[in-house]
Amino acid sequence: MKKNIIFVLVLCLYTVPVFAKINIVTTIPDFASIAKEVGGDMVSVKSLLRSNQDPHYIEPKPSFASSMNQADLFIVVGLELEIGWVPVLLTQSRNPEIQKGKAGYLEPWRGIRILDIPTGKIDRSGGDIHPDGNPHYWLDPRNGIVIAKNIADRLSKLDPGNATLYKNNVVKYEKKLKEKIAFWQRQLKGLKGKSVVTHHQSFTYFANWIGLRVVDRIEDKPGIPPSASHMIALIKHIRSLKIPLVITEHYYNPKPSEKLKKETGIAVVYLPTSATNYIALFDELVPKLKGSL
């Protein structure tokens, strides 16, 4: 009798409720925000990272593996952005449904034009390069629509009974996002063609969207702090082209940007690359950028 009770208790611990929501775990909070819009009440979402963390350099905390263990759908940026920490977590999660290639694993960039794909021989003399291209694709809000559609497609596959709901939610979200995109574009209209310097390549997609010209970078090579000689060359470049603005990701060391400001008088703006609400991210980015140029 005692053995039977223990068996039932153990079984209960492992049993998933039949009417449970689809459990979505994302690496970045922006994807969690989009997934919530698409999934509505049918999903619960959790982001492993906070909006102020650099997704390149994350330690694979055990709690991440626990969260992934419970996930029905794991959404990652992909393009090797999380290669330094996600692979080990996938193994530790013991969750066969979210392994790469399974329906529970999603890199939602399908349909997005990937930028900065390196050509020719690739090696690390060029810094910490991403061989598959620039992974910061969510920073073009038009790509947010594609991401939402990809998430909806995958949710429909995992939960066909609510496919219509997911499709309707995407339509609503697309409408809302398109209205906001039109508004943001009006706000930033005057910035088209302006030259800027960025710290890392995070804002490539953002600049591509609004027509900003990224003429130089603080990081001469991605992931490598700038050398003194590069900073001298950059100061000359800023002075000669009269570049008005440096855009720095808010989690990067502000010292190089401040040095450029001190030496050349260039304006510096610190911008987020991530937020717990995808639309709120651009609601913050757009006026900050507009106000600094």
Added chain:
Amino acid sequence: MMQRHCYALMLVVCLVFVSFHAQATEIEENDNTTEQGQVLLWKINKTGSKALLPDISLIGMVAGAYFRDDPANAQGPNPSRTGFNFQGAELAIQSVVDPYIRGDVFIHFMEDAFEVEELYITTLSLPLNLQFKVGKMRAHFGRENLQHVDSMSFVDYSRLRRYFLGNEGFVEWGSELSVLLPVKWFSEITFGFYQGMNDDNFNSPDKSDFAYLTHIKNAFDITVHTTVQLGLSGSWGNNGTASGNLTQIYGADFYVRWRPSDRKGIKWQTEYYYRRLQDVGTTAVEGGLTSQFIYQFAKRWETGVRFDAVGFPDNGFKQYQASPMLTFLATEFFRLRTQYNYLHIDGVAKKQHEVFLQMIFNMGPHGAHAF
């Protein structure tokens, strides 16, 4: 004998699970189309069979060393002589094999030889949060024993690890079954069943003598920036000094990680080992502690100190070591480290002084290390 039968039964059950599950699970197909049925794939993927090649990395470790007195014995991957030391080149070949397992192989090249340091498969699809690992592996004992030289914060292994687990560490052919418990925090229990080849503890000539292990790990995020990890380990097996003589080692590990940004952080790792080793006519009971504190003060710089104390309780003599270090992490793939060791051994008049300058480089993809 009963215990051995239980472990053997556990092994067979796991293998049946793996094979049964491999047959039962269908491989999901990739969906390459959009809702309009058109392929919209702008990105150009690696083509053909190249996309299926495993991740291959080579990690080279070289150290310059000064010893007041050069060590007398082989030191494994630790520096062993004044002058240049080749700590080894580790060739890592890693890949998911199929939907059911992944494979990891680490071949360690030394100056005049090479050996398979680790070679194991890990299941990816067992039910009930179980995971099975089989091959040659670092036994899941404590925390430091799982770390390769390249993923450590110091040039050499701690005195504790070297004294209790040997200069090569506790590496065995065998299998491990682990389970992730369905609780809100990370809680994992591991059972190990090994050949028993560790010279310092389990080197029994009897072919039916194996070594066994149990490890419990719990980890908690106590704040958004701070994680605490607690572990308990126990390993036992015949040691070969005489028929039925046992070695029992128990360990407790404690790790705190505070990392508010990628430019600042603290790692504090402490382990205690306790060993009871039966020999002919006597039983040695020994213990020891290692504790290391690492402070990252800039994106590419960290400093720290490690204290080792062996002989609590003692077996006739005590050892103490203090090791300050400074590391420059040029990139994720190249680092330079300098370290000083002060070693005191009871009964040895001369104190040992050691100074190292180490270079580690990694050619290949990122090597993701466990937390």
